[in-house]
Amino acid sequence: MAARGRFITLEGSEGVGKSTNLARVVAFLEARGLEVVQTREPGGTPRAEAIRRLLLDPAEQEPLDQDAELLLVFAARAQHLARVIRPALARGAWVVCDRFTDATFAYQGGGRGIPAARIAELERFVQQGLSPDLTLLLDMPIEAARERVARRGEAPDRFERERGDFFSAVRQAYLARAAADHERFAVVDASRTLSAVGEQIEGLLEARVAAWQS
Numbered sequence: 001m002a003a004r005g006r007f008i009t010l011e012g013s014e015g016v017g018k019s020t021n022l023a024r025v026v027a028f029l030e031a032r033g034l035e036v037v038q039t040r041e042p043g044g045t046p047r048a049e050a051i052r053r054l055l056l057d058p059a060e061q062e063p064l065d066q067d068a069e070l071l072l073v074f075a076a077r078a079q080h081l082a083r084v085i086r087p088a089l090a091r092g093a094w095v096v097c098d099r100f101t102d103a104t105f106a107y108q109g110g111g112r113g114i115p116a117a118r119i120a121e122l123e124r125f126v127q128q129g130l131s132p133d134l135t136l137l138l139d140m141p142i143e144a145a146r147e148r149v150a151r152r153g154e155a156p157d158r159f160e161r162e163r164g165d166f167f168s169a170v171r172q173a174y175l176a177r178a179a180a181d182h183e184r185f186a187v188v189d190a191s192r193t194l195s196a197v198g199e200q201i202e203g204l205l206e207a208r209v210a211a212w213q214s
């Protein structure tokens with residue numbers, strides 16, 4: 001039987017370069033002959049992507065209650081775990097996911113102010129002890145990241161419409177989680193050039209993959 005695959009997540013506020021660097025992580029692992037499943041949250045399955053649309057839709061006629069938001073995030077996660085992540089890990093594939101539960105602690109916890117203990121309850125219920133093996137936290141000043149998002153030129157989603165203090169709280173919540181778990185997290189300075197960020201990520205992966213396979 002194949003060894004269980006590894007679960008790697010990319011985290012950080014909007015515009016820090018998660019999606020851009022995810023491709024590099026996937027290419028790095030595939031070049032080592034590993035089966036890689038590339039996915040994202042919220043979403044990753046057709047039904048979970050439908051929940052993503054509910055979460056991101058900026059429609060203003062009905063505000064989204066913050067507890068409803070939290071439960072939708074975990075509903076999408078339960079579906080994603082059941083249909084994609086757990087089966088992939090079980091057959092020995094590696095899963096690389098653009099955002100996961102640290103984003104819930106950062107956005108719904110730090111940003112919205114929902115107590116971390118409540119989020120942790122849902123985490124236990126939905127994940128049953130499963131958590132990422134490695135989390136790359138891409139960190140940079142909020143303003144520069146928002147400029148990158150603006151340059152991307154897409155209509156802002158419901159989260160991107162939040163004010164600056166929301167994003168400061170998100171960033172601080174991410175950094176606090178990383179500081180509390182040096183084993184799982186690696187913090188990457190995402191303000192540098194794309195090639196500098198990519199090289200640091202490859203170096204981190206090189207070390208981790210070697211340690212896991214020894």
Ligand SMILES: Nc1ncnc2c1ncn2[C@@H]1O[C@H](COP(=O)(O)OP(=O)(O)OP(=O)(O)O)[C@@H](O)[C@H]1O
Binds near residue numbers: 015016149194197
């Ligand atoms: N190191 C970098 N230097 C300059 N521009 C970058 C860098 N990394 C990414 N970008 C650009 O910044 C924009 C945001 O990057 P990307 O979409 O990967 O961020 P993201 O973290 O996935 O954002 P979101 O949370 O909104 O999905 C893109 O246009 C991307 O090409």
Ligand SMILES: [Mg+2]
Binds near residue numbers: 018019020098
């Ligand atoms: Mg992205």
